[in-house]
Amino acid sequence: MPVDLMPASADLIRLLPEIVLTLMGTLLMVLAAILRKRSSNAYGNLSIAALLAALGAAVYAYTRQGPAFGNMLVVDGLATFFRALVIVVGILTVLASYRFLRRQGAETGEYHALLLFSIAGQCLMAAANDLIVVFIGLEISSLASYVMVGYLRDDKRANEAALKYFLLGSFATAFFLYGVALVYGITGTINLSGVRAALTAPESCLQAGAGSVLCVQNWLAPWPIFLGVAAALLFVGLGFKVSAAPFQIWAPDVYQGAPSPVTAFLSTGPKAAAFAVFLRIFMSAFEPGGAAWEPLVWFSALASMTIGNFAALRQSNVKRMLAYSSIAHAGYVLVALTARSADGAAAVMFYLGAYAFMNIGAFAVVGHLAGKGERYQDIEDFGGLGQKQPLTAAMLTIFLLSLIGVPLTGGFFGKFYIFKAALESHLVWLTVLGLLNSAVAAYYYLRVLVMMYFREPSQAAIEAEPLRPGLRAALLVSAVATLFLGIFPNWVLDFSNKSAAMMK
Amino acid sequence: MDVVIFLIFAIIAVACAINVVVQTHPISSAISLVGVMGSLAVIYLLLGAEFIAAAQVIVYAGAIMVLFVFVIMLLNAGAEATKGRAPMAHLLGPPLLAAFLGILAFVVRRLFPREYTAHFGGFTHGTAKDVGRALFTTYLLPFEAASVLILIAIIGAVVLARKEMD
Amino acid sequence: MDSFIVISVVKAVVVFGALLTALAYLQWVERKVIAHIQVRPGPYRVGPHGLLQPVADIVKLITKEDLSPPFVNKTLYLAAPFLAMTLALMSICVIPFGPAIRVGGVQTWMQLTDLNIGVLFVLAVSSIGVYGIALAGWSSNNKYALLGSLRSSAQMISYELPLSLAIASPLLLSNTLSLRLLVDSQAGGAWRWNALRGPFPQIFAFVIFLIAAFAECNRVPFDLPEAENELVAGFHTEYSSMKFASFFMSEYANMITVSCMATLLFLGGWDAPWPARYGSSLVPTVLLAGAGLMALYHGIHPWRRRDRYSLPAAGAVFLLAAAVFLLPAVQSWLMPLFWFGAKVGSILFAFMWVRGTLPRLRYDQLMGFAWKYLFPAAMLNLLLTGFLVAWGS
Amino acid sequence: MGSVPISWFLTLSAVLFALGVAGFLFRRSIITVFMSIELMLNAVNLSFVTFSYQLKKVDGHLFSFFVMVVAAAEAAVGLAIILTVFRNRKTLNIDDVSSMKD
DSSP states (O other): OOOOOSOOHHHHHHTHHHHHHHHHHHHHHHHHHHHOOSSOHHHHHHHHHHHHHHHHHHHHHHHTOEEETTTTEEESHHHHHHHHHHHHHHHHHHHHHHHHHHHHTOOOHHHHHHHHHHHHHHHHHHHBOBHHHHHHHHHHHHHHHHHHHTOSTTOHHHHHHHHHHHHHHHHHHHHHHHHHHHHHHHHSOOBHHHHHHHHHSGGGOOSSOTTSHHHHHTTTSOHHHHHHHHHHHHHHHHHHHTTOTTSOTHHHHHHHHSOHHHHHHHTTHHHHHHHHHHIIIIIIISGGGHHHHHHHHHHHHHHHHHHHHHHHHTOOBHHHHHHHHHHHHHHHHHHHHHTOSHHHHHHHHHHHHHHHHHHHHHHHHHHHHHTGGGOOOBGGGGTTHHHHOHHHHHHHHHHHHHHHTOTTSHHHHHHHHHHHHHHHTTOHHHHHHHHHHHHHHHHHHHHHHHHHHHSOOOHHHHHOOOOOHHHHHHHHHHHHHHHHHHHOTHHHHHHHHHHHHHTO | OHHHHHHHHHHHHHHHHHHHHHOSSHHHHHHHHHHHHHHHHHHHHHTTOHHHHHHIIIIIIIIIHHHHHHHHHHHTOOOOOOSOOOHHHHHHHHHHHHHHHHHHHHHHHHHSOTTOEEOTTSOOOOSHHHHHHHHHTTTHHHHHHHHHHHHHHHHHHHHHHOSOOO | OHHHHHHHHHHHHHHHHHHHHHHHHHHHHHHHHHHHHTTSOOSOSSSGGGTTHHHHHHHHHHHSOOOOOTTSOHHHHHHHHHHHHHHHHHGGGGOOOEEEEEETTEEEEESSOOOTTHHHHHHHHHHHTHHHHHHHHHHTTOHHHHHHHHHHHHHHHHHHHHHHHHHHHHHHHHTOOOHHHHHHTTOSSGGGSTTTOSSSOTHHHHHHHHHHHHHHTTOTTSOGGGOHHHHTTGGGTTOOHHHHHHHHHHHHHHHHHHHHHHHHHHSOTTOOSSOGGGTGGGHHHHHHHHHHHHHHHHHHSOSSTTHHHHHHHHHHHHHHHHHHTTOHHHHHHHHHHHHHHHHHHHHHHHHHHHHHHOOOOOHHHHHHIIIIIIHHHHHHHHHHHHHHHHHHO | OOOEEHHHHHHHHHHHHHHHHHHHHHOOBHHHHHHHHHHHHHHHHHHHHHHHHHHTOSHHHHHHHHHHHHHHHHHHHHHHHHHHHHHHHSOOBGGGOOOOOO
16 A cells, blocks of 8 residues: 655756755745844855755766656756756846845845745756646746735835736636646646656557547547647747747836846746746647647747837846837747757757846846846946946946847857758748847847937946945856857857757 | 536526635635636536546645645735726727627537537546546556656645745 | 436535535534533523524525615626635535445445545635635625725735645645545544644644635634724625625635635544544544533533523434444444544634634735744745655655 | 436536636635635536545545645635735735736
């Protein structure tokens, strides 16, 4: 009768990053109760230590690759890449948060604990090989970020952002779940390897359960329709998380209302994790039914790029502008997904890596300049920053140039690989439209640059305090990483190519 | 017999669900939603999911909806204003929704031909024992992850709803 | 099939008849107990020793004017007492009162219906029981009623947790969710009852269960929802006549349900505390005979004149009952009923005793107590039990 | 007498889901909007349980169990967010909660 409930040690090692993050998050809460200090640097330091430990754990788990927990989790190149990416995003977020939270008098243990939990959820998503684990990872990550968005409770805009993010997020989650239910009915399993096996050898009916749609339909009915509906529903849920059109409406309000470090985190961490899930579901499990979902992604990619870029043109609020630009960037990544090739998958990984650094850097500068209570967010407020704070302005220049896609920055190679993969899959029109879009995008990024270097100092630039060590470290790391990816892309590219090839 | 039970509770569920949507007062919507949940619990029993049926009543009707009713009473929420809605939503909404419902219903109806049926007692492996065994063996990882989720929910609720920021 | 329906109908009539009578008389017993704690006689006028008082109360409640205030939300205002009463009576359907019996060659259980998930059913019904109170307070459109029902909702949600956790530990020992099998697993004497048996006696869980049950029934010292000195009458301020009586009866029905649950979960149900061969079957006879003799003695030397007839009559009834318990033919089904009734009765007496003794808690103390002490204690108990059960198997 | 076609259960689930979507789109009270999401989750649970019956596997029950756990967690956080919004704005109408515009 007694079953051996203790999982094998190999399973635990493959789950190590999540375990480390969760334990440290809990420890932070306990510590906050013992220290009885509302606001302290110690929480930030501890969470940096936790994230570094988790990074180590992720690398260590990579040395012991393979499936875990009955194939619910799989540690491979893709998982490790995205785990490392979200953990690094977490480190940068914490570094950028020190001064920001101090200014708001809100550097509490809970903030850091929630951040750690959220990252743990994203790591779980990156490694998940079962839709139920994906779902729970997604919810861990989302619930923690809902709270983080509304963390400054007395700020009206933050409340509103949290409410919108929460309502639309749960709405999208319900669609995702309905998709999961249909997948379960069609294939009799929701394990992604199982789904793939059921879809590749469907006529045998062995992989799927005897009662599944695959068997019942007996190949008289057009089963790809069902699969298409299931894929569409899953796409709604994930498309929301990556703010792809037409599920992008929440992004501008949430990015604008949330505290700047949280915005930086939201626009990179959850997005990267959701794309990891995207890759696993669409490039691996649903690969056999690829024709059913390709038009969907094609349309969404184009819509995201166009809506994002053209709406960004009209914005005067920089946070809002960056929000629209992040919608556009999700569109570029979707272009690579549409390619449905190993090269495309590798391009997705590379692009998200580069994008994480440049976007966090940009938001960190915005948060730095915004001052107490985030008063200065207008594009005018960047006037004369180059004069007053040359270092900050130089960093922002690097990030913005990378966002445009200028050579020698990570953004350039990211876009290059994406469009290369798209062309190789004969998506000529999408490539052309994407390139046109990047040209449009250059305009609104350049506007900020012009403002910084060719205008008189604004009130915000005059009031801006000098860069504190934490923020400076975050900016330096991001800038160096952006340039590194732009000058030596091969190191990361080789890894992503290898992982993408392994994914099948 | 099974068909009759199904139809009775399916009709109650749909009627209550419609009521959730058309009632203007949140508390009427909440009570209707409890009605949906109760009738779904009976339908779960029909499908042999006795543990889920009990969990449905305990968790959904007994905990989540009580929380809703509690918040509605706490905020003393009144009936919602009927004016000032976006005209676009009203014009485009119903046809789009009907289309969506049509497609969805068509697809799920096509999933299984008519000869695939369910009757009470056709599936008896939904007992607490079966669910528990699967929960602690096959689904151990999601189970543990779900506990983290609940921890987050507690922390989050406390962070947001606490009185002072001191 | 036909006999099944007939038996079911008969059982339903008997159970609900007995239950409703018990509800009416529980009220009388409570008034008497409280009165004796406070050294006064209690109801005395209607019938001998006030025995007809419940009848008088019912007549009064039915004939009272049925007020329905103009400012209430009609539908919910009418639905709330109905809901409270229905839910309170529903749990009794799955509660077994005794083992299988044979009546006229047909074997049946002293239970309306057995569910595999009987415990979950009771939990489910009790978890939605809060709606009756919440809706009553809300629909009354009265701030005191609203406050009362807000308090009540919060209180019931909070105490539901320790209650469920306390239920979980005996379930671990008994390894079943069916109430009937639960009793079977504890058969064989008091040392096999979940409250006392090894490897880990559930005596703490029993105490936690009782405390939480007091709160779930809104009883003193947790009767905040109807604290009359601050909230008038709490959630049922606006209710009168039979609608008020419904709330009142549902409270007593809930008390009976939780007492039955405590008996089934922790005290071995209808199982005698020690086996019949050591004379446990003589206990009711001895007790009843003792009571009968005492009544006869007091009848011979009455304090008051009227007792000259009533007490000997009562004594005769007791002696007759004592004799009935000796008949082997009825002993097989009367003994379980006696033990079940005795255990449930003791717990109900505890309810009244506490009401006569303890003061009411303040609201924040009440919530703090649930979350800071009761919940961790229940959790700890469950963990220890789990470890010991796993270690033992 | 007789048994119920599986497709009826699925249709019921789809109808409830669509009604949830309708509630989400047309209601203006934040709490009702949130309740519509719960309705959608309930519809999904019915699908899970139905497929579980059809496949004669218990897994679907587990999924709907996890959905319930998640729904409970979401309810706690969501209602807390609604409370903070109400505290700052004294309104529960979703149209009044839109201070940020392009």
